[in-house]
Amino acid sequence: MPLTIALPKGALYDNAAACLRAVGIAVPEDPGRKLTVEVPGGMRVVFLRSADVPAYVEFGAADCGIVGADVLWESERRIAELLDLQFGRCRLVVAGRRTDRYHEGAPLPTFLRVATKFVRSAEAHFADKDLPVQIVRLHGSVELGPLVGLSDLIVDLVATGKTLREHDLVEIEEIATSTARFIVNPVRFRAKYEPIVTLLRKLNAQAGA
């Protein structure tokens, strides 16, 4: 049975593809409009939106895949997280307007509005702090939220912090760090044990290198 590997298109793709090439799986530099490629050695790679990788793996449409931890936080999927691949590092942070001075300890409004794409993570974070918040789910340009008064704060991923600075936002606190993960379907781990464990070993050596 060939192994089907799910790869995320988008920000993680270059690193994820390079990572697979480094362990001998010939994935293309750029998938273009391809949805799937057959790779020599009895493997198939499917190219997906990052957020769809966990569902494909959970349902067994792919045996395994590479995905950011940030995507896993937002999905409640039964998958096994076998390895931290170390690339694609970014941080999930709470940020606000510099002029609101929340980062310097200015008191937060008693009822907070928070704009984010990371609804589950944001809800969990503020619930842990016992702060009542209204989460506004956005699908892009979250940093706009506080600038136009949609929200008091944002929860978003930052890699370099450039986007925050450009919009005069400052980090208030870090919620978590995300890196790329190698995930598998728990039953396929058994059903295709040899090829999966072999791939895991190679990826492990690669991630440790």
Added chain:
Amino acid sequence: MRLPAGTRDWLPEELRRKRALENTLRGVFERWNYVEVQTPGIERFDVLEMGIGETVVGKTFLFADRGGVQLALRPEMTTPIARLVSTRLREAPLPLRLSYVQTTYRYEEPQEGRMREFTQAGLELIGPESADADAESLFSAIEALDSLGLDDARFDINHWAIADAVLRHFEVGDDAIEGCKRLVADRNLVALRALLAEHGYESAIEPLVSFATMRGGEEVLERLRPLCGTAGGREALERLGDLLRRAAERGYGKRVGVDPSMLRDFSYYTGFVFEGFIGEVGFSLCGGGRYDDLLPRFGYDAGAVGWSAGVERLLLALERRRTGRQ
């Protein structure tokens, strides 16, 4: 005129196939001398709560009757059967062999072959705590899948005492042992590494990650032997070795393996556990194990071992077979 989320109708042709499958399973249950019982679709929540764990409680449909008594749609069958055995069948001579084919309900995201309303078929063997009983449970499950034409389904077996023994062997203390067990069972190796590091068990990380990726036949038991120093661990390896030998004698040698990380549900299994699966479906088709602590919670001192299969999942597996789609 819509249906509640996670439910479906069964039209005549679909229902004909489902009934045929259920009746094939009933035939196997009868051959193994199990008699069928039926329990109510709704149970008192305080009774169910004695059996089901936290995870399942969170997925249980709850409501109150007009008197304010909290009721639940049964999320599984083992706990209702434990209630039945410890009350109505208390005086019945042991061993008791009971089977069921019943609708169960879980409030969760529909999964492959499992909606919020789904059918469970299974067996419970009440009384003996012997290796014979474990073997009977496993082999009846293999025969059940065989009878459906899934005669290449594979079965992984394990015993709860192994993970305990191995964690103790690497000197993981009480502060982390339960957390580690859950992460091993989920094969969340990233979080396992983090938890061990956080509690200062650095030297245990690589060996335990290696443990959590083990799977195979007799050779896995050999690899585990030096790691299972506790009496419970040694006995567990004996039991699994014995089961592998019995499986080989029955011609199932190639179909039964050992996965020492598989623990299944945390709320009642105490020893032997197993799951059956095929390559085409990303979920297990059936699973079960020994739950010697459950009946005592209902005030009845007897061990038990059993398994259940998701009928809709079996139908899906057969459909995949028929159409050749993975």
